[in-house]
Amino acid sequence: MDEIKTIVSHKKGKVDVTPIATFYRNEIKESITKGNLKPRIVAFLTTNDEGALDYSKWTKIACNKDGIEFILKRVERVDLEDEILEANKDNNVHGIMVYYPVFGGMMDSYLQDVVSPEKDVEGLSTINRFNLYHNIRYMDAAQTKKCVIPCTPLAMVKIVDELGIYDKSLALGEHLKGKTITIVNRSEIVGRPLAAMLANDGAFVYSVDLNGIIVFQPGKRFGTIKMSETTITRDEAISKSDILILGVPSPKFKIESNLIKDGTIVINFAGCLNVDESIESRCVLVPTIGKVTIAMLERNLMRLYHNKVTHSSSSSTSSS
Amino acid sequence: MDEIKTIVSHKKGKVDVTPIATFYRNEIKESITKGNLKPRIVAFLTTNDEGALDYSKWTKIACNKDGIEFILKRVERVDLEDEILEANKDNNVHGIMVYYPVFGGMMDSYLQDVVSPEKDVEGLSTINRFNLYHNIRYMDAAQTKKCVIPCTPLAMVKIVDELGIYDKSLALGEHLKGKTITIVNRSEIVGRPLAAMLANDGAFVYSVDLNGIIVFQPGKRFGTIKMSETTITRDEAISKSDILILGVPSPKFKIESNLIKDGTIVINFAGCLNVDESIESRCVLVPTIGKVTIAMLERNLMRLYHNKVTHSSSSSTSSS
Structure with a gap:
């Protein structure tokens, strides 16, 4: 992933996330082969x-x-x-x-x-989202079965991490301290879980949708998130952001480039690009993340597989 | 409720549901007073x-x-x-x-x-809706705690019943057999639960929303519901209906009167009237149902109260 590191340190250029996906998929493939899993x-x-x-x-x-x-x-x-x-x-x-x-x-x-x-590989069921929002990591009281996280926000967090944006010298829960992030999308499938996860890691997040803007930030107690109202406009939020995450599924929707400051990390997950491609001349642009999302789907599946096969008392592997 | 009976038997006129609400509320009030409940x-x-x-x-x-x-x-x-x-x-x-x-x-x-x-007095949680769609009547395996049903659809079913449309000489699950009903609204709060309940009582239901029409009817096994696609248009569905239920929260949305056949029971729950008031000259018109909805909210509350206070092992009444 040396090319990625170069792009990020130069604060401009287009990032292909394939190596990130490959890294996680290789790990999964190896564990499946080694364990003869089905x-x-x-x-x-x-x-x-x-x-x-x-x-x-x-x-x-x-x-x-x-x-x-x-x-x-x-x-x-x-x-x-x-x-x-x-x-x-x-x-x-x-x-x-x-x-x-x-x-x-x-x-x-x-x-x-x-x-x-227990089979919610996409992490979309209410209980999985509730656990995410409340920083509950296990599905059971005995803490043997790990929760899964929605694939796309999970992919996004892995990408942000692999881009080297997390400051691991800071305490847990503060790795994104001081970072301002705007996410244009507040669906329960991507935007809100993502806002919560990034806030949980210390970021100050503007969560934007058609109905307005909500701020997500770390709560007073460790592992809690605080939501609050704001009077900031979308344009102001974008111009303050170190990271801009775009997910509006309409090719007509484009953020004006001149709102985005130099060196911003722009990550697009919409299926169509919500910003002009030329932004890469002065920002880091991750135009698509789908490959990492698929890797995270596999990762979630293996978590569910182990929850069931490894940790269930009535465990049995595939009968086929 | 003699006036209601007269209107229904003449197949025209405007129905005020206040007596229906009063009937249920009196029952509830009496049980609260008698039991000294809080x-x-x-x-x-x-x-x-x-x-x-x-x-x-x-x-x-x-x-x-x-x-x-x-x-x-x-x-x-x-x-x-x-x-x-x-x-x-x-x-x-x-x-x-x-x-x-x-x-x-x-x-x-x-x-x-x-x-x-256990406190979902409006009956809107997924588990309460799941139980409704699958005809599961109790929240617990021991069958001591009854499920609650969303207030507005419950009110609607009570009104349809009190209007004398149920044929109680038929078997359970067939009280609305032969009746065609169109519901313009397929929200999870009103339209879909209502379609399921009416189909569960034997009706053939056209469930209409902006995305199209879905048919709800009794399934092959008792207590099951079958959903299916249809090519019928909204206008055709309405003109075939014995009962027309309207719930579009826009004053601009009006069904054309000439689509509605004489003697149809038209029930409106939208907050604004989705049909011209003059329809009462040749149909039964229930313009609002809010009072019965409030009565059903009280009824659901008493069910939850009894689930907790009467049937819970750790039962205790209000400490105040």
């Missing part, structure tokens, strides 16, 4: 959306390369809940994912909670 | 929205009349989660409600699940 994901697709199809293909290729069985199931959306409930019961399935939107809106939030938290 | 609701308000303020006032008046303590707490939205967690722990609080929207979108879905299901 992890399996079932992914449900209810639409013909090309983006979802492409993403599922890339995920399948990566998983299969690394020793993970990836089963893509095409189902009608009206049958999805029953299919998820079946997969919840299937002892040979360790992770369940769903390509959203299915119905859209709150019906999709409901479906996220139909997935058993 | 039920308490805490309601959280984060905005100055006049609709929410008005609704909270009416709810407080009704609750206090019936022997229920209703505490309205004004809090900042950024503090709401902590406030809910406090109320979850407070043994003297039996029901918690929140006036939504708070942040809007999925963050509000998250907050609905922060409310303990």
